[in-house]
Amino acid sequence: MKRCVQVLNETLHELFVERDDVVLLGEDVLDPYGGAFKVTQGLSDAHPDRVYTTPISEASLFGVAAGMALRGQRPILEIMFGDFIALGMDQIVNGIAKFREMYDDQVTVPLVVRTPMGGRRGYGPTHSQSLEKLLLGVPNVVVVAASECHDLRGLLTNAVEDERPVFLIENKLMYGRPNRRPDDGHVGELAVRETGTRYPALTFSGTDFSEGSVTVVTYGGMLPVALEAVTELIIEHEIFCEVVALSQLVPMELEPVFESLARTGALVTAEEGTLTGGFGAEIAARVQEAVWSDLRGPVQRVAARDGIIPSARPLEDEMLPSVADVIEAILVLEGVRS
């Protein structure tokens, strides 16, 4: 089984061969270094005139990519750490997200921003965050979260072919892990269904979708945490949950969550970003609007504490949401805990 970084790297190579309009910009992306997380390895050797190693100028690079996209290119912008999207927020909010609609559909901005988010590597407060939630309130962008069980080749290819600006959120721990695609409809012992959408959602069930206690909706680097939690509940408590792993976070499409809730009637949201104003908050709001009477308890949110991510590993572990936190939230809904 290929590691996730290898799948992404191979896909970039394929896209560069298939499309002349694809270029890549980013810091330290040239060979032999090949990017801080090695996703671009070999690309500049193969296509020296289409891979631009850049100054450390993220605030401008978002705008440069936007300018290229306005003029018919398909730029892929690699931002070394997801934390640095903060530097580009003016370009994102006041340019990239606006050009198409405010110019009355005369233009499109088909760019892809690839960036890794997430902690658990001890990188500390400014290199460990999950800041994709900052894009949740920005109309007209697409935010896609990759996970180790998603079709990474499909996600990246569809992002490049999308006429809209797409932020592909990768994950630092995911890179080194195997891309665990469903095999004969299963990942491990869990049955898996995948939507046919451009950026699919995966739903995992321990009972082949016949019944379920609680739905856990999650994405990205929290997927393996959620899967470990539901697997442990099956073994330890004989509680059978479903996990919905979204890839398209913005604009939010929750149809797979509603389908799962029809079988379970209770929802836990699990994300690695901080709690307040996060995806869990938006999902909870939409779920209660749509299926309030079908819920048997309040939506439980699992997220990082509202604070910084410390460098020291025990402190970081305490800050970030864990398997135990997901289990705890499920047990609250099951009435086992209060």
Added chain:
Amino acid sequence: MFFIRRFEESLLDLFSQGKLVGTTHTYIGQEANGVGIVDHLDPEVDTIFSNHRCHGHYLAFTDDAYGLLCEVMGRADGVCGGKGGSQHLCKGNFYSNGVLGSIVPVATGIALAEKRKGTGAVSTVFLGDGTLGEGVTYESLNLASLWRLPVLFVVENNHYAQSTPVELELAGSIPARAAAFGIETHELATTDVEEIHQAAGRVVARIRDTGEPFFLVLDTYRFSPHSKGDDNRDPAEIEERRERDPLKVGERLEEGERRAIEERCEARLAATIAAAEDAPAAISESEAA
């Protein structure tokens, strides 16, 4: 220049009559810059990224007075369907946006794309003295020089960032800012459109020849307020600058010829305003359905 002047004056009139909403930033007093430079650009090939004070650049590049007026008046025939308004325009190879500095990296990216495509396009971006306070401007100068991109950076130094005089917002030298990045610069202290036109011709030819960026600094002045009524400048200062009004300096036209041009402009403007006032208002798609 006269048409731009009268167009902008008419906008201020329409505002005072309550026929326009939102805001506008007029180009009154700076017309020679836009006209002198844009004449060297090919709207089919070259691109412009302008700022909040974009009407003069837009009119000189596109000659689309009706689309602009409808846009500012919130009419369905506006060049962006009324969605953009005064400072968010797009037509063909012309773009503008309303956040200072924000446009500079985008213009740089446009130049990179056009260079890659081999179109020979020059990407012109209009800055002001106020824009020089924004950090991305310098990142873009660095990138344009480093990657040898055909960007024409035009600084229209009108000496005020909204209400703040340049002395309170800028340290050091303006041209030295670009020179430090190895970008060729030229500074021009004139409001004579012929002089600006000649200098700009040399500059654009230089960019087409070398494919490299150029930084053109123009000393200018706006007679109108920053937007509408917000003007605290000393009237004596404005009067002193009016002596160098680009419509009056170096006047070369015969009286009869000048009058004929002015009459043509007035007639066109009156017709444009009448047509825009008759045009349907921009309405949402749900209302239209």
